[in-house]
Amino acid sequence: MNSLDAPGEPDAVRAPAGTIVGRRHARTRRFLGIPFAEPPTGARRFAAPVPRGRFTQPYDASRHGPTAQRVPLFATTTVPEPSVPGDDVLNLGIVAPAADEDRAPCPVLVWIHGGGFLAGSPASPWYDGRAFARDGVVCVTVGYRLGVDGFAVLDGVPTNLGLRDLLLALDWVRENISAFGGDPDRVTVAGQSAGGAAVLALLSSPAGYGRFQRAVSLSGGFFEAGAVSDFLGRLGDRLGVPATRAGFGGRSVADVQRAVLDLRDERGDDTLVLGPFVGDDILPVPVAQGLAVRGHDVPVLLGATGDEFDRGAMDGAARAAGSRLTDTLFRAACPRTAEARRAARAGTWLYSFEWPSPVLGGAAHCVDIPYFFDVLDAPGVTEALGPNPPAELATLMHADLVRFVRGREPAWARATGGLGDPVREYGRPSAPLVADTTGVFDPVVRQVSRAARTC
Template identity: 75%
Template sequence: MDSFDTPGEPSEMRGLPAEVPHRGCPQETVTVRAPAGTIIGRRTGSVRRFLGIPYAEAPTGARRFGAPNRRGRFTEPFDASRHGATAQQVPLFATTTVPEPSVQGDDVLNLGIVAPDADDDRGPFPVLVWIHGGAFLAGSQASPWYDGRAFARDGVVCVTVGYRLGVDGFAVLDDVPTNLGLRDLLLALDWVRDNIAAFGGNPDQVTVAGQSAGGAAVLALLSSPAGSGRFHRAVSLSGVTFAADGDAARDFLGRLGQRLVVPVTRAGFAGRAVEHIQRCVIDLRDEQGDDLPALGLFVGDDILPVPIVDGLTLHGHAVPLLLGATGDEFDGDASTRTAGTRAAGTRVTDTLFRATCPSVAAARRYAVGGTWLYSFEWPSPVLGGATHCIDIPFFFDVLDAPGVAEALGPNPPGELATVTHADLIGFVRGQEPAWARATGTYGDTAREYGRPGAALTVDTTGVFDPVVPAVSGAAEEC
């Protein structure tokens, strides 16, 4: 359907904090008519934002712990000027590298759209659908690090998606569909397919991307028979391929049920508020140290019938994939950053994250879409290395976003953001990366970003390091 822009002031519909204009720029309301209904957003300069749009019914009452139900067409204009509710009601950690605001409310199955202006004649635009990280327990689609303004500037529609987390999204319980969080994401992709043209996007040119748990979700969707046809390119930043251990998950849910004083059943957990459950998860984590509960992707259902690596050999062959990791991930100490230590494959970084890259490339060796690797090597002077999450502001080109200086220092290299973001933009537009495809063999080429001593504005392609042979259980699982 057609879209049109109408200046004016939006009505106050949801009582959420207003979106702050970027750099104090004036805003106007903009209205889009989509198959989902009339949606009212904000325009700042040449960038339009439509935030908190429900793509499914609120997962409350009888719908809690149920498969997501598509949201009906809006009968009244929907005010999309503010971020919607987040599945994270209570932050898992007091401080995180990525700012992860919690927005209260029940309508957590929502998405935000940042798009070029309707008068931009470069469209229809390719679409990037972003899945946030957070170990499938936390995270927020409302993070300022995921603001898609640079994508809109460069002719890409950016969609950020919220999905159910923790017990509500990934518990294994009788009479509860497994992988509810993935089912949410699949429904969100259907919504994008059916509605994104009204925002200037091309439904036949959709890239699904994510970081950490979001990157793992991308790999899961790529390996799933249910993901077929729902997206056309894929990007996984610091993703992994292992799934939750069923016994460990059931043990954790048993202990959680004891703390909540409820039976370990759908009805038992549904009788407790999401916020209450999330606070109890934090308490249990604190009691057992910093180990996270064993909740996450489940293998053995209709969404993930086989392990993710096995699924990658069966599905998604036509989908080009860009994936990589940071050089240090959770090993930021200088003593763990030497080439010898990396090559030994003994670090958490190697076994959990970097080993994923060659194993995925090997599984997709014959994929006609191709697989390309990158390695983000720029060390943050604040965090002591190229640690987990610090590549996000570079890929999004938002080095001026809140929280970036605290994680990256006062002067992160803007030219590195230009190069990193441009590579991602080119991939989303359908261009084949300039470096060689990966096959999962020793010495696969990778694009290196920010390697100390290398120029930031030139192609710093190098060998992906390390390639960890699949000899240990951890390496095989990843």
């Protein structure tokens, strides 16, 4: 059996979208690669997503669908991120508990993968929702357009196509998830890195209103793209085409993605080159400004890893650059979000993941994902976390997330964006696996903590 296939016996669901045939294995049901939009090819390549028509024949949802990623962000990535060929990249996967007529509708977690808005794959085994299904949560993973196809600003092209894809996916979930045992009125949208940034963008967007009831951002931030016209011009030169819809549309998605990554590597710049655009109907104002006035009825859980990009055996200059990226792009977004939401009716709660991977040399970017998903046995985990990652930490972290998705208030106090905000701290060495503390995101404390780590 192909590793992208779902195991088990056929399991058919009749939804508003049509009959969808997945697989049932033990107490878990999987429905993979379900298109929620028409393929973004031809005239639709640089157009707003079009809802998928109802399936007229049973749809085979036994394997992961095509991915928007054609070229991985790096030759080796921390998260296993398979690229799946095909045009139907706007698809989603559902992992749900076994059908039970006596069970009340389950809360729903919609997961948005990371990858710097340039890469990433919803088919990663680290995003397998089997532990959520075990705990009575329906888990949905979503694909969206990436790079130039999803976030370039081009004449005659709608901006923020990647975010528009995600909004349409949330509409599909609302219309269809009850057929899979989910509650369309209890949807939590969650993501990591670029996915976490997308969560904050959707929370701040007028278009996101009413599409979800809770939000979780892991290592997200305010990842709005800066002026990209110069970058797109150089990209067009590299590809031998004008930096226009017609020019880029005349080259394959793979060619464009490869050229973006090559040009980015030549610049020696790890900052974002493409991402959410501010100034349209999706993001009329910067994310932080939008958070101050929107999403106030949506509880938010967010945090970052302790080291993100400044871990391991780096030289002094590299460590300093990594520290700047860690603090400005990721960790600073936590108190800034809490401060922006100070007047919100719903609460904001912060966490910090501090367990240091012995392989990566710190609490690096992405290492918290297998703990939140409780999938320490997934492929690639040993390579990133070593042979003995603490299973109890995964149990505790996953339980906190499940409680939040179920609608319960976290066990620790709310944050307001001030100094000494309460934080749930996971896995700090020489401390309990889970501890409630303060000051983790305060600048002075942060500097002291970082200096201690480098001694």
